[in-house]
Amino acid sequence: MYDAAPEYKPPLWLRSGHVQSIWPSLFRAVAVQQPESEVLPTDDEDELHLDWYRQDSDRLAVLSHGLEGHSRRPYIKGLARALFREGWDVLAWNFRSCGGIMNHQPRFYHSGATGDLDRVVRHGLAQGYRTMGLAGFSMGGNLTLLYLAEQSEQIDSRICGAIGFSVPCDLAGSADTLARPSRKIYMRRFLRDLEVKMEQKSRQFPGLIDTSDFDKIRSFHEFDDRFTAPLHGFRDAQDYWQSCSALGRLKDIRVPAVMVNASDDPFLSELCFPVDPAVTGRHVRVEFPQWGGHVGFVEQAADGSYWSERRAVRHFASLLC
Template sequence: MWPSLFRKVRLAGPVSEVLTTADNDELHLDWHRQGSDRLAIISHGLEGHSRRPYVLGLARALLAEGWDVLAWNFRSCGGVMNRQPRFYHSGATDDLRLVVDHGLAQGYQTVFLSGFSMGGNLTLLYLGEQGEHVDSRVCGAVTYSVPCDLAGSADMLALPSRKIYMQRFLKDLRVKMGEKAQKFPDLIDVSGFDEIRNFHEFDDRYTAPLHGFRDAEDYWAQCSALGRLKDIRVPALMVNAADDPFLSPECFPESPSVLGAHVRLEAPKWGGHVGFVAHGSGGYYWSERRALAFLQGVAPLLK
C-alpha cells in the first residue's frame, strides 16, 4: 500500500497520443522520448493507469539509462472511457500487440517490455502467443506481481483476509460499469452490483460476456499466462514476492516444463503486490534496480 499512497515520482510530462484500434476504439499512450533508438513499453495493472507511481518510477529509471519509454493505458483507463462496450481484461493481447507494433513502426531498433500485475500477465501471455514469431527487435521482458494463474488469484482475493483489496477494486469498477451502463443499457446492467463480493461474480457477470468468454472459468483458463510461459522465446523475468497477498501457489512455478527455456522466476521474500519498496541510489525502488540489472544481462544479445 505504501507506494500507492505515499510515493511521488517527479518526471517531466509525457507527450500524449491516441491510437485507434481496428474496432474503432481508442488507446491512450504516454510517450517519454529523448531521441533513443531503444524503447521500453510499460503495461499497468488492474484499474491502474500510465501515470501511477510504479509506472513512473520504472520510466524514470529507464530514461536515465538512455531508453525512450511508452506507457499505455488499457481501454477505459487513464481517465478516459473507451468507446466500445468491451473494456480491458487480462488476455487483451490484441491491444498490446497494436501498441508494440506501433512502437516498432517508429523505427526503434530494440524494444523491451515490462508489466505490473495484470499488465505482467498480459505481457507474458503476448510473448507466449508470439512464440517463435516474436519480432527480433524485442529483446525481453521484466514483469512484477504477475497473477499468471487467474483462477487461483481470484480465489485468493475472495478470502475474507483480502476483503480490503477486493472492496477497493469493486468500488472503482462500480463507477466504471455505471458509466458503461448509461452508454450501453441493452448490454450492461448494474442493478444489484453492490451484491458482488469477488471476481468470480464480477467476471461471470461482466468480463466474460463482454469479451466473448463463456464464463469466468473460461476467461481465466484462456487468459492465464501460466500455460504459455514455455512458448516464450525471449529472455523474460517474472518477479513475484513470496508475501504477495494476491497470488496463488501456482503463480510461483519452478518446473522447467512450465517455465520453458527463456522464463526465469524470482520470488523475493518481501515486496507485497507491486511494492518492492527498498530504496537505492537515485531514489529507485528495488524493482527498478532489478529491471536495469536484467537489461544489462541481455545487452550482449543486442550487439
C-alpha cells in the first residue's frame, strides 16, 4: 500500500533534506531514564550489548540503529521514550562493534546480519512478552524488513509488526547516491568512523585485516569490497548488496510493516521508493513524506518528540487492536 502524502509538514526552515539529516545529530538531546544494560552471548563466542527500558509490560519494542550508530543515539532514545510512555517495554541493541565496545570476532556488522537480530528477538520473547514490535532506522530499517521477509510464514505469532525509517532497501543504489560529490560530507564522516574501527580490528587480528592505504578509500563500494564482503562471506560489494537488500524481499513479509522514506533523503536511491504492489506485497505500507531528510523528521513539539516517533507510536498502537 502506498501513501503519497503523509501529514508531516515541518517549519519552512526545516524543508531541506540536508538540514533535516544534520540537525538532530548536532542539536538534539533526549532526556530518558538510564537503561539497564545486558550482554548477550552469541553462538560464535561473541557478544551483543543491549539496553533495556522496562516497566513490567506484556509488550516489547525492539529498536535497531543505523550505520555507525548505537543504542543511545538521540533517534533511538527518542523512540524509546515515546514507546515507553505508551506502555511498551523497549529493548535497544547494538550491532557488533557498536556502542563503544569492540566485539571479539573478525566480523563486525552489516546490512544483512539478520542472525544477530534473530538472537535479540528470541532473547526478548524468552522474557515472557505476549506481543513484540520491531523498529529500525536506516541500515537498521533494512535489517528489520529483511529479517521479517526471511521469517515470512514462519514468523513467531507474537511478532505483530514493524516500522522502518529512512530505509536504504536498495543498497547498491544508495551506495552510488552517497558516492556523489554532493554527498561527500556524509561519506567522509562514515569513512572516518569506519577507519578508526578497522584499525582496531587490524590490531586485534594482525595479518587478517590490513588497513594500509585506507585513506585512499572514497566510497562504500571500495570499503565493502575490501572489508565488509570478505569478512562476512560475500564475493564482493555487489554480491553483498544484492544478497542483503530488503527491496526484493518486501513481498515476503507477512506482518503489518511500514517503510517511511522522505522524498528529500540525500542517502537514498530512486529504487528506495517502490510503489508497485508486486514489489511491496500485501503487508508492507510505504510512505514518502515530502520532507524529513535521513533519520530526521524533526518537529518542534512541546514534549520534545519528533514526527517519526508519533508515527511509530500510531503504528504500534494499531498492532494491538
